[in-house]
Amino acid sequence: MTIAFAGGGLDRADPVRSDPARLAVLTDHRARLLRMDGLDPVLGADGGLEWGTLAEAGDADELVFLGLDADANEHERGCFAAVPPELAGSVAPPSPRLWGAMAAMAARDLATYAGARSLVDWHARHRFCARSGHPTRIAKGGWQRTCTDPACAAEHFPRVDPVTIMLVENGGRLLLGRQPRYPARRFSALAGFIEPGEGIEDAVAREVLEEAGVRVRDVTYVASQPWPFPASLMIGCHAQTDDEAIVIDTTELDDARWFSREEVAHAMTGADDGAFLAPPPYAVAHHLLDWWLSR
Amino acid sequence: MTIAFAGGGLDRADPVRSDPARLAVLTDHRARLLRMDGLDPVLGADGGLEWGTLAEAGDADELVFLGLDADANEHERGCFAAVPPELAGSVAPPSPRLWGAMAAMAARDLATYAGARSLVDWHARHRFCARSGHPTRIAKGGWQRTCTDPACAAEHFPRVDPVTIMLVENGGRLLLGRQPRYPARRFSALAGFIEPGEGIEDAVAREVLEEAGVRVRDVTYVASQPWPFPASLMIGCHAQTDDEAIVIDTTELDDARWFSREEVAHAMTGADDGAFLAPPPYAVAHHLLDWWLSR
Numbered sequence: 021m022t023i024a025f026a027g028g029g030l031d032r033a034d035p036v037r038s039d040p041a042r043l044a045v046l047t048d049h050r051a052r053l054l055r056m057d058g059l060d061p062v063l064g065a066d067g068g069l070e071w072g073t074l075a076e077a078g079d080a081d082e083l084v085f086l087g088l089d090a091d092a093n094e095h096e097r098g099c100f101a102a103v104p105p106e107l108a109g110s111v112a113p114p115s116p117r118l119w120g121a122m123a124a125m126a127a128r129d130l131a132t133y134a135g136a137r138s139l140v141d142w143h144a145r146h147r148f149c150a151r152s153g154h155p156t157r158i159a160k161g162g163w164q165r166t167c168t169d170p171a172c173a174a175e176h177f178p179r180v181d182p183v184t185i186m187l188v189e190n191g192g193r194l195l196l197g198r199q200p201r202y203p204a205r206r207f208s209a210l211a212g213f214i215e216p217g218e219g220i221e222d223a224v225a226r227e228v229l230e231e232a233g234v235r236v237r238d239v240t241y242v243a244s245q246p247w248p249f250p251a252s253l254m255i256g257c258h259a260q261t262d263d264e265a266i267v268i269d270t271t272e273l274d275d276a277r278w279f280s281r282e283e284v285a286h287a288m289t290g291a292d293d294g295a296f297l298a299p300p301p302y303a304v305a306h307h308l309l310d311w312w313l314s315r
Numbered sequence: 316m317t318i319a320f321a322g323g324g325l326d327r328a329d330p331v332r333s334d335p336a337r338l339a340v341l342t343d344h345r346a347r348l349l350r351m352d353g354l355d356p357v358l359g360a361d362g363g364l365e366w367g368t369l370a371e372a373g374d375a376d377e378l379v380f381l382g383l384d385a386d387a388n389e390h391e392r393g394c395f396a397a398v399p400p401e402l403a404g405s406v407a408p409p410s411p412r413l414w415g416a417m418a419a420m421a422a423r424d425l426a427t428y429a430g431a432r433s434l435v436d437w438h439a440r441h442r443f444c445a446r447s448g449h450p451t452r453i454a455k456g457g458w459q460r461t462c463t464d465p466a467c468a469a470e471h472f473p474r475v476d477p478v479t480i481m482l483v484e485n486g487g488r489l490l491l492g493r494q495p496r497y498p499a500r501r502f503s504a505l506a507g508f509i510e511p512g513e514g515i516e517d518a519v520a521r522e523v524l525e526e527a528g529v530r531v532r533d534v535t536y537v538a539s540q541p542w543p544f545p546a547s548l549m550i551g552c553h554a555q556t557d558d559e560a561i562v563i564d565t566t567e568l569d570d571a572r573w574f575s576r577e578e579v580a581h582a583m584t585g586a587d588d589g590a591f592l593a594p595p596p597y598a599v600a601h602h603l604l605d606w607w608l609s610r
Binding site for chain 2: 023025026027032034035038109111131132134135136138139142145146147148149150151152153154155156163172174176177178179180181182213214215216217218219220221222226230241243244245246248251253255269271
């Protein structure tokens with residue numbers, strides 16, 4: 021089963037980023053520009069990503085090299101996204117419309133969009149050097165920003181935040197929780213950011229103890245997913261526990277409960293008359309629940 | 316087998332960070348300050364971390380709450396590190412002395428030090444807001460910095476960079492490479508940063524293809540490790556390949572070769588007369604090779 025956003029839509033062609041001559045050649049009339057409305061994708065009548073030419077970018081836009089694809093004649097083409105100046109400093113959340121559109125997008129388009137959105141958002145929110153406070157400028161086809169102060173010259177790279185998300189099991193039942201921002205009756209896997217000085221297994225144990233007061237053992241990795249809001253790496257795990265009592269951290273969760281296999285299976289059919297509403301198909305939690313049911 | 320830096324030396328006590336009153340109580344005469352020399356640890360005669368009192372911190376230092384431990388009477392104590400102003404903006408690499416000291420440090424001390432070093436380094440290099448360029452100030456016990464410009468007020472969080480590191484296998488032989496910065500004859504697992512829009516398995520496949528021209532399949536997760544230089548999360552994987560020919564990316568690697576099980580086993584005894592020098596015990600690559608030999 022495909023995990024949404026993963027898989028890679030384009031050849032990232034890393035060496036191109038450090039090769040200004042090759043990058044210049046790829047910025048030609050064949051190059052494609054991913055059409056975006058702010059950070060949202062512009063979708064065609066078929067629900068797919070729309071691409072234009074580089075001529076559509078504004079004079080003051082920064083161009084980010086997303087990677088290569090090939091045209092109908094198998095001639096390689098540079099694929100780009102634009103960072104318009106009006107996006108600078110913006111912290112726009114995903115539009116409600118986007119969540120609906122993503123459910124219908126093809127896997128390859130979701131993967132291309134995930135990388136583009138994270139990268140454009142990073143450029144928009146990193147106009148200045150965190151080390152010296154001076155303005156930064158785009159470098160290496162958009163995979164770096166460099167401080168413009170020659171005395172600093174710090175190099176900054178796109179950020180990816182690793183997050184653990186975990187199914188915790190006790191005797192065939194799963195611990196799921198709901199965050200205050202969820203739609204009514206939605207429950208999903210607990211999750212949290214990995215901190216400096218933590219391994220994946222450490223972070224799973226800490227998060228479950230913090231949020232639900234449950235001590236886990238036997239943490240195993242299941243699957244991962246890039247999550248472009250703004251740039252997380254979701255690391256999906258499974259853990260066992262012998263604890264039954266749940267002590268909810270009410271600053272993080274509205275509720276947390278044990279659900280039986282039957283309750284999970286019913287919710288995963290998409291039914292809205294069961295014990296809870298399952299997470300949507302593009303969420304890695306959906307994939308984790310599918311995996312758990314199929315074991 | 317314990318993985319260096321992982322495991323967690325202290326109770327991170329996340330709720331304390333958002334509770335100024337509790338944090339103030341913990342900043343008392345019982346509190347301990349991790350002694351550091353720049354970003355390096357100060358080690359006692361027994362090779363363990365040295366702790367002092369908060370009175371040792373300078374007037375202009377920022378205090379970072381590392382977590383809780385208990386004194387001999389099981390009374391909880393706040394544990395802190397200091398960010399002195401002279402560290403601001405510094406990008407000091409690990410001292411050569413540190414690499415030797417780490418090989419002798421206890422697992423719990425390595426874990427405590429890993430978190431502290433990453434956090435202190437992050438504060439030193441994030442004095443300014445990447446969104447607006449204004450100065451930032453420490454918040455939430457050192458787990459956040461906030462822009463001092465009220466019109467921006469952006470919140471910044473400690474950065475963790477996920478990295479894939481992988482053993483690639485073909486018919487019982489392993490692909491190992493050497494980076495130009497390695498000591499003579501050292502070979503280790505290939506590795507690279509995970510980029511926005513990539514899952515773990517995507518990144519493994521891309522890195523191995525980029526650095527060695529080898530296409531992998533059947534990527535599985537093995538183990539993870541926090542790596543505090545400055546703040547990576549090493550995600551150790553195993554992959555299979557049917558390719559034999561290696562095409563080295565000479566901008567990344569000096570060399571890459573296939574090594575037999577016997578050659579790996581000999582190197583892992585610490586012998587320096589074999590086909591290569593194994594990575595040191597505190598590196599996750601060492602753990603991956605141990606895991607591979609024990610299968």
